Amino acid sequence: MTVAWRICRRELASLFGGSLAWVLAAVFTLLCGYFFWADLAFFVLFGGSNLPAGLWRYVFLDFRLVALLVVPLLTMRLLAEERKLGTLELLWTLPVRDRDVLAGKFAAAAIVYVTMLAATLAGPLALWSLHPFALGPVLAGYTGMLLLGLAFIAVGLAASAITENQVVAAMLAYGVLVFSWFATWNEAALPDAVAPILVFCSLFDRFYGFAQGVIDVRDVTYLLAVTVLFAFLAHRALGARAWRGTI
Amino acid sequence: MRRAVVLLVVQTATLLAILACVLFLAVRNPSRLDLTPERSFTLSPYTRDVLERLKAPVDITVFYSSQEGAIRRAMSDLLTLYRDASPRVRLHMLDLDRSPGAAERLGVSDYNVAVVEAPRESGVRRTQIDLVNEDNVTAALLEVAGMPTLTAYFVGGHGERDIRNTDDRLGAGEAARALAAEGFRVERLTGAAGIPADADLVVLAGATRDLRPPEVDALAAWVKDGGHLLVFADPGTPPSIDGLLRRFGVELGNDLVVDDQARLFGTDGLAARIAYLNQQLVPREPAAEALLPLAQSLRLADVPGMRSEYLAVTGEQTWADVDKRTGGGVAPFRPGVDRRGPLPVGAVVTVERGDAPPGRLVVLGDADFMTNLHLSVLGNRDLLGLLASLTARDELVTAPRRRPAAEGVFSGLALTAREARIVFWVAVAGPALLFALGGLVAVRRGARA
Numbered sequence: 001m002t003v004a005w006r007i008c009r010r011e012l013a014s015l016f017g018g019s020l021a022w023v024l025a026a027v028f029t030l031l032c033g034y035f036f037w038a039d040l041a042f043f044v045l046f047g048g049s050n051l052p053a054g055l056w057r058y059v060f061l062d063f064r065l066v067a068l069l070v071v072p073l074l075t076m077r078l079l080a081e082e083r084k085l086g087t088l089e090l091l092w093t094l095p096v097r098d099r100d101v102l103a104g105k106f107a108a109a110a111i112v113y114v115t116m117l118a119a120t121l122a123g124p125l126a127l128w129s130l131h132p133f134a135l136g137p138v139l140a141g142y143t144g145m146l147l148l149g150l151a152f153i154a155v156g157l158a159a160s161a162i163t164e165n166q167v168v169a170a171m172l173a174y175g176v177l178v179f180s181w182f183a184t185w186n187e188a189a190l191p192d193a194v195a196p197i198l199v200f201c202s203l204f205d206r207f208y209g210f211a212q213g214v215i216d217v218r219d220v221t222y223l224l225a226v227t228v229l230f231a232f233l234a235h236r237a238l239g240a241r242a243w244r245g246t247i
Numbered sequence: 248m249r250r251a252v253v254l255l256v257v258q259t260a261t262l263l264a265i266l267a268c269v270l271f272l273a274v275r276n277p278s279r280l281d282l283t284p285e286r287s288f289t290l291s292p293y294t295r296d297v298l299e300r301l302k303a304p305v306d307i308t309v310f311y312s313s314q315e316g317a318i319r320r321a322m323s324d325l326l327t328l329y330r331d332a333s334p335r336v337r338l339h340m341l342d343l344d345r346s347p348g349a350a351e352r353l354g355v356s357d358y359n360v361a362v363v364e365a366p367r368e369s370g371v372r373r374t375q376i377d378l379v380n381e382d383n384v385t386a387a388l389l390e391v392a393g394m395p396t397l398t399a400y401f402v403g404g405h406g407e408r409d410i411r412n413t414d415d416r417l418g419a420g421e422a423a424r425a426l427a428a429e430g431f432r433v434e435r436l437t438g439a440a441g442i443p444a445d446a447d448l449v450v451l452a453g454a455t456r457d458l459r460p461p462e463v464d465a466l467a468a469w470v471k472d473g474g475h476l477l478v479f480a481d482p483g484t485p486p487s488i489d490g491l492l493r494r495f496g497v498e499l500g501n502d503l504v505v506d507d508q509a510r511l512f513g514t515d516g517l518a519a520r521i522a523y524l525n526q527q528l529v530p531r532e533p534a535a536e537a538l539l540p541l542a543q544s545l546r547l548a549d550v551p552g553m554r555s556e557y558l559a560v561t562g563e564q565t566w567a568d569v570d571k572r573t574g575g576g577v578a579p580f581r582p583g584v585d586r587r588g589p590l591p592v593g594a595v596v597t598v599e600r601g602d603a604p605p606g607r608l609v610v611l612g613d614a615d616f617m618t619n620l621h622l623s624v625l626g627n628r629d630l631l632g633l634l635a636s637l638t639a640r641d642e643l644v645t646a647p648r649r650r651p652a653a654e655g656v657f658s659g660l661a662l663t664a665r666e667a668r669i670v671f672w673v674a675v676a677g678p679a680l681l682f683a684l685g686g687l688v689a690v691r692r693g694a695r696a
Contacts, residue, residue, distance in 0.1 A: 017693060022686025026679045033675035040670065044662050052283045119682070123674025130666050136282030208320065213283040221273040225266040232262050236255055 003096055007104025011078070012111060020077070021112050028070045028116040035062035036123040052137040052213045060141035060211035063120065064204065067113075067149055068181070072173035074112060075156025076166040078105045079238070083164040098238045102231065106157055113149045117142065137213030144210020147223040151203055152177060154230035161237035180204065277331045290328050293632075294385045298333040301392050305336050305365045309379065310343040310350055312358040322359065322379045329384065365391035382428035389430040397447035397639050399426055400436040405485070406455030408614060410435055415620040419452060422617040422631055429632045431639075438462060442469050448639035452479045453614025457487040467494050470606040471598050475639045479614035482543040482571060493548075495596045496555050497610050500544035502567040504590055504612070505580075517541055519613075521592065521630065522562035528595060528637065529558075535626030539613035543567075544590040552599055558609065558637075559593030566590075595637065609638040 015021035036059050043055040079101075124138055152173075159172035180203045199205055203226065206219045281289040290298075307326055311319040323340055330338045341349055343358050353362045353373070361376040361384065374387045390396050401410045401423070410433055412418025423433040431448065439462040442449060449469065458466075470476045480488060482503050489499050506519035520536040537559075544567050547555045565588030572578045580587075592613065598606035611634060616627045662670070 016685075017689060019686045019690050022682050022689055026682035026686060029682060030675065030679035033678060036674050037671050040662070041667070044667075050285075050287075052287065119678040120674075122678050123670060126670050126673035130669070131662070134284035136284065140280070140282045209279075209288075209324075212288060212324075213281065214288045215280040215282065217276070217278045218270070218273045221270055225270055229262065229266060232259070236258070240251075240255075 003100040004103035004107065007096070007101055008107040008111070011105055011108035015108065015112055021074070024070050024074055025112070025116045025119070028066055029119045031066045031069075032063050032120040033123055035059065035066070036120070040123075040127065051133055056137045056141055056213065057211045060145065061208075063141075063145055064148060064207055064211070067145065067152060068177055070116070071109075071113065071149060071152040072156050072159070072170045072177065075109050075153055075160055075173060076170035077160070078109060078157055079160040079234075080164050080166045080169040084166075098235055102157065102161075102235055102238065106153060106231065109153045109157070110150060113153060114146065117145055117149065140210050140213045140215050143215055144207050144219070144223075147210075147220060147227075148203060148207050151223050151226040151230070154227040154234070158230040158234040158237060161234040177203065288324065288328070290332055291381065293629075294329075294381060295332060297385050297388055297392070298329065298336070301333055301335040301365075301388065303335065303366055305363060305388060305391060306339065307336060307361055307363050307384070308339040308341060308349065308353060309361045310341050310346065310355050310358060313342050313344065315358065318359050322361070325379065325381060326361070326384070329388075361387075363387040363391050367391075382424070386428050386430050396430050396432050398443075398445050399431040399433050399448040399450060399635065399639070400443060400446045401433065401450045401452060402436050402439045402454070404438050405458055406453070408452040408479075408618060413619060416615075416618055418619045419617055419622075421619045421622045422452075425622060425628050425631055426635055429635060431635060440465050442466070442474070446474070448475045448477060448635060450477045450479070450635075451488065452477075452617060453481050454485060454488055455481075455483075457485040458491070460487070463487050463491045467491055470495070470608050471600075473598075473600055473604050473606045475607045476609070477634060477638045478608065478610045479617065480543065480545075480610060480612055481614045482541055482612075484543075492608075492610060494550075495598070495608050496548040496550035496553055497594055497596060497608070498546045498548060499612065500546065500567060500569075500590075501571075502543055502569045502586075503571045504539070504542040504544055504561055504565055504588075504592065505568050506561060506565045506588075519561045519565055519590075519592065520625075521559045522589065523560040525556055525558050525595075528556065529633065533626045533629045533633065535629065537616060537626045537630035538621070538624050539592060539611075540615045540621055542592050542613035542616075544586070544592055545594055545610060545612050546591070547594055547596075550596075553596050554599065555594060555596045557591040557593070558595050559611065560589045560591050563588050593634075607638055609634055 039055055039058045039062065042058075043051075121142070127133070128135070155176050156169070156173040159176070160166075160169040163169050163172070180201070183198045183202060200222075203223070206222045209216045209219050279288070281287070307329065309322050309326060311322060313319075319340070326338050326340075329336045343350055343355070350356065353364075353375075355362060355375070357377070359379065361379050362373060363376065363384070364371050364373045366372075372391045374390050376383045376387050386396075401407065401419070403409060408417070408419035408422070410419050410423035413420045426433050434443075436443065436446075436449070439449070439451070439458060442465060446469075449466065451466070466476060478488065478492065480492070480499055482501065484499055484501075489501075492499060503517065504519040505517060518538050518540045519542045520538055522536065524532060526532075542561075544561075547557065549555070566580050567586040567588075567590050568578065569585055593609070593611045596608040596610075598608070600606065615621060616624075617631050622628050622631065
């Protein structure tokens with residue numbers, strides 16, 4: 001068993017041993033389920049005859065917002081709490097590399113997120129059992145939710161790595177993610193040279209294709225690139241203790 | 248400390264550069280998996296065929312409103328497909344409010360309008376699109392790429408299929424829209440005695456009443472003077488039209504084509520598929536066979552000064568019910584009386600005029616394939632575009648056209664109240680309750696510990 005996997009298991013036990021992961025999962029599935037049901041009700045009455053455009057697009061755009069709400073709360077404690085309790089220093093005294101710590105924490109958060117996401121499949125599966133539909137757009141939407149969630153976790157992990165205050169970690173993650181969302185809301189306020197770059201770099205704009213039933217290699221690459229970038233920043237934030245003289 | 252900061256900056260910059268390179272490669276080699284059932288985010292083969300014909304750069308400039316993000320995104324998504332599919336397409340997305348100079352230069356004053364421009368020998372050719380969708384953008388590209396808009400007149404007044412009618416079985420409004428997407432300006436012409444000077448194509452689609460002799464003479468003279476006439480003739484076509492076609496060596500069979508072997512589920516076996524198209528005239532076979540709901544065969548006779556060729560033929564298993572007994576159901580084939588397939592159902596007649604451009608007559612032994620009900624069946628939309636282009640243009644685009652998305656306000660998903668309750672409990676309450684229960688158990692265990 002690798003060190004990263006041991007850390008992952010310890011983190012999962014910690015998450016599910018308390019109430020946080022359960023409460024977040026309950027809220028996540030409740031909101032996603034409600035949005036799915038409400039979007040379905042609207043589609044049945046007024047949505048037109050195109051299921052991907054009339055139902056799935058709205059469902060996944062709503063799921064995206066729930067992920068934005070929940071994931072920073074999931075990741076805020078990953079490193080910040082360890083730092084506050086002093087267990088991170090304890091961890092550093094063991095033969096454990098920073099990347100193992102990060103990989104374990106990231107994997108634990110990803111497993112919790114995937115579990116929550118998988119639970120939201122209950123609605124589409126129930127609908128499919130009653131009225132079978134083409135599964136392609138749903139597959140694309142969940143692929144996008146997975147990639148977007150991994151990017152959110154990486155951002156949250158980086159935020160959690162630079163502070164010992166969980167609220168600050170959550171707010172930092174919200175700051176980055178919400179800016180990525182709001183930045184392209186009013187393009188008229190942006191300079192011409194900046195607007196296309198911000199539109200391209202918006203996590204939420206890159207998710208839009210998945211919500212419409214399309215998996216585009218550019219979107220996949222971008223979301224993975226964001227994940228790698230913030231994972232790297234988290235790694236460097238952990239490594240900063242060396243040049244601060246912590247250890 | 249300072250060295251560490253420099254190292255961090257260098258490392259981060261290096262990673263950013265690597266990620267930027269990977270992204271650049273992905274952007275330069277766009278590839279997408281369209282998982283929607285109707286391939287809504289993939290250009291039709293027809294559009295791709297048109298894009299391959301572009302010989303010079305084409306600029307598409309869109310004027311959007313920054314307050315209408317969803318519309319801007321839809322236009323951008325669509326036009327990005329064009330840009331990705333052809334390096335000759337250059338896309339410019341401009342905020343109308345922030346680009347008054349460009350808007351004035353291109354004569355645009357409304358939001359969500361696109362202008363397609365291409366350089367031509369006579370200067371820049373420009374066309375404006377008020378509704379940005381694939382049909383309209385492709386038609387504009389066709390126009391600027393060297394296939395200018397042609398005017399097609401549908402003759403009315405004799406029971407023809409009406410391009411203004413939206414009725415499923417009688418109307419041909421969808422056909423008019425399909426031709427507009429092919430670069431035709433479709434107009435209606437009441438009576439055929441006076442053919443407008445700007446007519447590039449005249450369509451006589453399923454007349455059920457006789458034309459007056461002056462109308463027949465006018466149509467015949469028009470074709471002989473280099474005009475382009477497209478005739479769709481259902482079984483039972485009035486004698487005056489039969490007489491018009493005979494002047495050009497086309498004899499309507501006045502029979503009923505039976506295609507029981509290839510019958511579709513739910514049809515009566517009379518709908519005939521076009522199995523073969525003349526490869527001299529249509530080098531590239533359309534992707535799907537057209538289906539003619541009630542067709543008659545035709546024959547060709549030699550006429551001096553005219554060159555006639557069969558265009559479309561049914562399959563070997565088809566046969567012609569010569570006295571149309573099968574109206575109420577398929578009757579058995581009678582050897583020696585009925586005729587075995589393959590049966591010609593389409594023909595092209597070219598009227599030679601020396602050095603002057605020839606006149607052209609194209610005849611199909613069926614008209615109801617182009618009704619609103621049947622136009623989207625199999626390859627019928629492609630057949631209509633092909634016949635119109637073959638008649639009025641010298642260049643053919645045979646690739647499949649996009650089928651229109653199903654329309655309507657109400658969804659096809661009829662959920663009963665009981666089913667809605669099931670979905671609610673399974674989707675909303677079920678998972679959340681399970682996780683809440685798990686949380687309670689975890690908390691109680693923690694308290695005991």
